[in-house]
Amino acid sequence: MRINTSRFGRIDIDAADIISFPSGLPGLEGCREWALLADATNDALGWLQSTTQGDIALAVVSPRRFVPDYQVRIPRSELTPLAIADLRQAQVVVIVGSNGRTLTLNLKAPIVINLEARTGRQVVASGELPMQYELPCATPGLKKSA
Amino acid sequence: MLVLSRQRDESIMIGDNIVVTIVDIRGDKVRLGINAPSEIPVHRQEVYEAIQRENLRAARLEPGDTEGLGRLADRAAAQGPKKPTDGPRR
Numbered sequence: 424m425r426i427n428t429s430r431f432g433r434i435d436i437d438a439a440d441i442i443s444f445p446s447g448l449p450g451l452e453g454c455r456e457w458a459l460l461a462d463a464t465n466d467a468l469g470w471l472q473s474t475t476q477g478d479i480a481l482a483v484v485s486p487r488r489f490v491p492d493y494q495v496r497i498p499r500s501e502l503t504p505l506a507i508a509d510l511r512q513a514q515v516v517v518i519v520g521s522n523g524r525t526l527t528l529n530l531k532a533p534i535v536i537n538l539e540a541r542t543g544r545q546v547v548a549s550g551e552l553p554m555q556y557e558l559p560c561a562t563p564g565l566k567k568s569a
Numbered sequence: 570m571l572v573l574s575r576q577r578d579e580s581i582m583i584g585d586n587i588v589v590t591i592v593d594i595r596g597d598k599v600r601l602g603i604n605a606p607s608e609i610p611v612h613r614q615e616v617y618e619a620i621q622r623e624n625l626r627a628a629r630l631e632p633g634d635t636e637g638l639g640r641l642a643d644r645a646a647a648q649g650p651k652k653p654t655d656g657p658r659r
Contacts, residue, residue, distance in 0.1 A: 430632055446610050450621035451628065467642030468635055482630050488642055503607040519635065520627035526638060529627070532620045545624075547616060554623050560637025 429478040430470070431460065441474055442536055442543045445504065449532075449545065454479055457543070459536070469516065471534070482519035486528060489558060495533055501546040505537045513537055520555065521562040527555040 424441075427433050436458045443456050454473040460480075462468035467488055473479040486493045495515060507513050514536045518529045531552040536543040573581055580590040586606055593600040603611050612620075 445608060448624055449612075449617055450624040462632065462635070465635065465639040465642070468638055470632075479628055481624070481627050482632075482635055482638075484638070484642075488645055491645070500607060518624065518627045519630060519638065520623055521630060521634060526635065529620075529623050531616075532623070545620070547612060547620070554619055558638070558641060560641050562634055562637075 424474065426472075426474055427477045428472055428480065430480055431472070434460070434472075436474060439541075442471075442541050444543045444545070446544060448481075448534075451479060459483075468519070471516075483516040483534065484519055484528070486515065486517045486530060486533065489528060490530065490556065493530060495530075496549040497533075497535065497546050498549060501544070502535065505535060505542055505544055506540060507535075507537050510535070512539075522555050522557070524557075524561065526558045526560055526562055527553075528558060529554045530556045 424438060425433060425435050440458055441456050442459060445455065447453065447455055451473070454476055456474045457471045458474055460470045460472050462470060462482075467484055469483045471481045471483050486495070495510065497510065502508070502510075502513075505513065515533050516536070517533045520527045520529060530548070531554045532545050532547055534543055534545050575581065575591050577591050577594055580588050582588055587609065588604040590602040590604075591599060592602045605611055
């Protein structure tokens, strides 16, 4: 399928590469189907691009790459809908945001993807974890509008 | 808003498959047990709202905003020996 995106122009997505999020994502409930794209220049970065809304995409990274001691514990009930027994069967990524000063990682609510079934879910991890873990890199002038 | 009085160990049903049970009451704190189908996410409201805000903010990020991330990843990779175990990549 071919979609027009605001960030990456027109892209082709293989139907087999679409990841479905049956519960949506909080705040972005309308977007149930996403594709995981590699960033053109940064191999540490991926983009979850909505396949139905071209202007919606989320930057994601593998959290351990930036926070080596990140230990994510997720209640089993959160994993049941993904049909995975434990996290080793899944890919865990966290969403990159910005608090206006630095880039941040949402360590409290990671995204768990069952790569085989191609389903995903944003979960709430147990324990005290920040939703805005500050990375030591500044955000160049973030756009105010969506 | 529908308001119902319940005592400890009593429940209410929402639809035919969600059961909310009063597990414990101590002072001004009530502990609830929630039985719901696994496809229905259950969240503390303030946590859910914070995730909503955070997702909407993150959705404004553009590729150009993430430049610093590359340098940071390179630096982290150079700092062995604690090699992070990344998940499979596309």
